[in-house]
Amino acid sequence: MTPYYETELGKLYHGDCLQIMPELEPVDLVLTDPPYGFGQNIVNRGDCPAYKDSYEWNDKPPPDCYFEHLIENFSNLIIFGGNYFPVLWNKPCRGFIFWDKIQCSKNHADGELVWTSFDRNAKQYKFCFSGNRYGWEGRINGVGKPSNRVHPTQKPTGLIVEILKDYSEQSDVTLDPMIGSGTTAIACERLKRKWIGIEIEEKYCEIAAKRIEQERKQLKLF
Secondary structure, three states: OOOOEEOOOEEEEEOOHHHHHHHOOOOOEEEEOOOOOOHHHHOOOOOOHHHHOOOHHHOOOOOHHHHHHHHHHOOOEEEEOHHHOHHHHHOOOOOOEEEEOOOOOOOOOOEEEEEEOOOOOOEEEEOOHHHHHOOOOOOHHHOOOOOOOOOOOOOOHHHHHHHHHHHOOOOOEEEEOOOOOOHHHHHHHHHOOEEEEEEOOHHHHHHHHHHHHHHHHHHHHO
């Protein structure tokens, strides 16, 4: 397979992850944020440019066979929005992650549940969602700044970095089968860890590649 984009640490593939995953090299961790199936209602509309697009990709959640493939083929799984996918409820989850979004708005959820396959105590991360929306990671005083968010469900890079630190090793390869705007890859690049990403929407492949390249340029400066 020819990657859409690659770096020394990772490869981004454009296509259907169910077709691509069986062809991949072994990986140590799957960390992903699939569509929840809420259509245009996934977030409150606002002035963020990422909210202005149509969300056809979010009209339905992934089919059960997607999650069944992950469970059957990978040992270590971290899946955002796990409470929305009933097929996952058949697997006991001792190690749920709770993302406390430190909300400063009553119009948004206080947090989000993340399903994992890890047999360990549940863990909480405090990371400001509004800070992510406006490009000021972890800081509520970012609210009101011009938005640089490029995907409506984009997670804070710093949050993914901290999860990777706690749930994987430096030598691990991380796979995100629905990588969207590339945040998982950017977090891996920041940690100098190997990654593989798959994205079915070419628009987001292009966005992800540009974001990853920008991150790499910034890392070279330091």
